[in-house]
Amino acid sequence: MFIRKKLCDLGEFNLINLIRKTTKLKDKRVLVGIGDDCAVIKEDAEKILLATTDMLVEGVHFTTNFSPYLIGKKSIIVNISDIVATGGFPKYALVSVGFPKTVKLDFVTGIYRGIKDVCNEFNIDIVGGDTVYSEKTIINIALIGEIEKGRYLLRSGAKVGDYVLVTGFLGEGISHLLDKKIYIPKIRLDFVKELVRYNLVHSMIDISDGLSSEINHIANESNVGAEIFEKCIPISNYTFRIAKTYKRNPYELALNGGEDYELLFTVGPEKLFDILRIAKNKTKVSILGRIVLRKFKVTLITGNYERRMLYSEGYDQFKSK
């Protein structure tokens, strides 16, 4: 089955596909398994259980020079982002940590303070966990959330003619990384609550790997195409400045940088103004483009009004040098 021998030859997406393909779901209550932001499980007649997990590793996602408080915050925020991108409410967290024996206690308690402050803000209970010895600090959080039946938002609901929208600014995650800072993503819980309440959205995903990657996820899972206008991508002055300093193209950072955890979503044209009204003065929302027929694929309209294919070029951690 495998001619290639090492994980770096396979890459992250092929690994996930391999796992996904060989994982058959046995339980009819599992509505969505591997492959979306969250697992979606039927809890009872009224409620749906959401479950997600994320792992952060020292030397890869953070260093011990970073604020432990912010590392802790980020470790739970990225999980909340998955639950919120599915339209749900985070509820219960399981926190596993690995620490070196000689780690400073301040570092340990700082991480826990960060996790707990976020849990308090979002009314999440830490219900369990594991603590192990490890040469490098590791944080794995599994988060369980809930949503009412029939309300959850998937990548697979985009329809031809939908507008493609995004919250916040893109490229923030990679800019902070270049700047050797930890980026704490924003959680748009109140905004999503309204979207879910009025049933305004066809598909949604959080941008963990980069816009180019996530719009392709939506297109593939929804069996549609998309066109994105490069000039419409929201980029902050901070990202422009960092791009200049590090001689990078700011649009390339926004398209492929990842770690932004903003929400990418699609809405029918008749609902566009409802959404802009909800967002007004509270949530920055930008229109990026629209959903087209599958045969038109996923394309980018550049600043010079040229059309080019937009491939999934998000960060592949196993392939990077």
Added chain:
Amino acid sequence: MFIRKKLCDLGEFNLINLIRKTTKLKDKRVLVGIGDDCAVIKEDAEKILLATTDMLVEGVHFTTNFSPYLIGKKSIIVNISDIVATGGFPKYALVSVGFPKTVKLDFVTGIYRGIKDVCNEFNIDIVGGDTVYSEKTIINIALIGEIEKGRYLLRSGAKVGDYVLVTGFLGEGISHLLDKKIYIPKIRLDFVKELVRYNLVHSMIDISDGLSSEINHIANESNVGAEIFEKCIPISNYTFRIAKTYKRNPYELALNGGEDYELLFTVGPEKLFDILRIAKNKTKVSILGRIVLRKFKVTLITGNYERRMLYSEGYDQFKSK
């Protein structure tokens, strides 16, 4: 608050207590949080949700010389053990893995095969996960289970006069470790099903850190004492042989070794024969001693019929050299 500066000064149990003390539960549906084998969460009028997580790290819990298939099996078995020790059924797993870029693909797929074979055996669905780059291989599994309302078994239910029982042999985990082998614990799901069905057990815990540690957990959480007869501790010929080879006391291995994942439980004297009848020819069960008043503390009656205090001497990974 901390005069001591490093994690190894604090130790694992103090760390867990620190986390537990500072974690207030907000949601009334959380019946049991940090501190038992599983979190116990009220799902609806009839059902209870159980949740647990365990992390295995290369160089600590296994090496790359071990069979990846067995590493995979173990990583999910230790979680199933927690769910079963609470009387429940495992249902949904979230699998997070960290792998070095240059790890052999056979190693990766071997781990997944091990996890999946166990999931198939116990009808567990892998509903999600995370894959990250890491210098050492890491496996974190979060497992969600279920049980009927009012049926779950905690550490805190032991009553004065109860018999203390244990399944299988103790010391197997540490003996395999000394022997440089990976020990795959046995899961007693069918046996526990019967115990739960007939409501035969007052308290239960799985032996992850060692008998001395777990009996103290039961005593502390139930506000009782216990006396354990050393000569009654079930030890296999394999453990006696390994103890001889490595010049270790086999009873010390059984008391403090850990990683056995056998079930330690207490039952009222009137139910003892029901349990022995259920176990007969199917599950090895040994009577270790009995639950006494708190003031008599937790003691061991040695082979020479001397009584000594039995302190929690289970393996503390942060304090070990």
